[in-house]
Amino acid sequence: MPRNYRLPSYHRQSPAIRCLNFLCAVLLTLVLIAGIILFVLWLSLRPHRPKFTLTDFSIPNVNRQSGAANLPVKLAVNEHNPNQKIGIHFEAVYGSVYYDDELIASGPVMYPFYQPPKGDTLVQGELAASGPTPTDPAWQRFASEVGAGSVGLRLVLNSTVRFQVKLWDTKEHHMKADCGFKISGDGSLHQEDRNTQCTLYF
Missing domain, CATH: 2.60.40.1820 (Immunoglobulin-like)
Structure with missing residues (x-):
């Protein structure tokens, strides 16, 4: 008797969650860039x-x-x-x-x-x-x-x-x-x- 295989189900993220993840990624990138700029300024003005x-x-x-x-x-x-x-x-x-x-x-x-x-x-x-x-x-x-x-x-x-x-x-x-x-x-x-x-x- 053949076994019944259950196909995995995938849940697509809602547009709101995807938008939130995108905004978080952009924010982290901006923070990283600002940190690098401040570090360079600190080195030049130290x-x-x-x-x-x-x-x-x-x-x-x-x-x-x-x-x-x-x-x-x-x-x-x-x-x-x-x-x-x-x-x-x-x-x-x-x-x-x-x-x-x-x-x-x-x-x-x-x-x-x-x-x-x-x-x-x-x-x-x-x-x-x-x-x-x-x-x-x-x-x-x-x-x-x-x-x-x-x-x-x-x-x-x-x-x-x-x-x-x-x-x-x-x-x-x-x-x-x-x-x-x-x-x-x-x-x-x-x-x-x-x-x-x-x-x-x-």
Whole structure:
């Protein structure tokens, strides 16, 4: 006796459901496209940190026997804004010079300024040294290194910055640029340390 086979039944979706599915697919596609566009815009407008390069530094007459107190400390650092469409507002820039961990000079070196996209500004100033002096514990080592023609120092620049995208400003960020270098016995910057990039901290 032949078996009875039941043919599968197919239910066609109603026009309303098909229309709803189509609208959902279009909406998801638009959301995906909008997400890609926003991601590309974020990549193009994401602020890049400024770059600092030590161009010159000197402490004239650093080899005098009475110590470095009150000697002029001259510095020059180039600041570069690598952003193509984002400007940077800098508050006043303060400089500090260290011999090991001993602070030997500090003070303001640059007034507030605005750095346009792809711009460069020379941050330069002159501080007055507070030491080392012959009464300081570090004097003997400092004088010995001066006599040898190689003294390791650090220049630290501190400021507060804001990034500007057209009419919109970001929140303020504290910035610190740390530049390590050596000076010779006459107080001038070693040639190999010219145009070296400083380490930047945000």
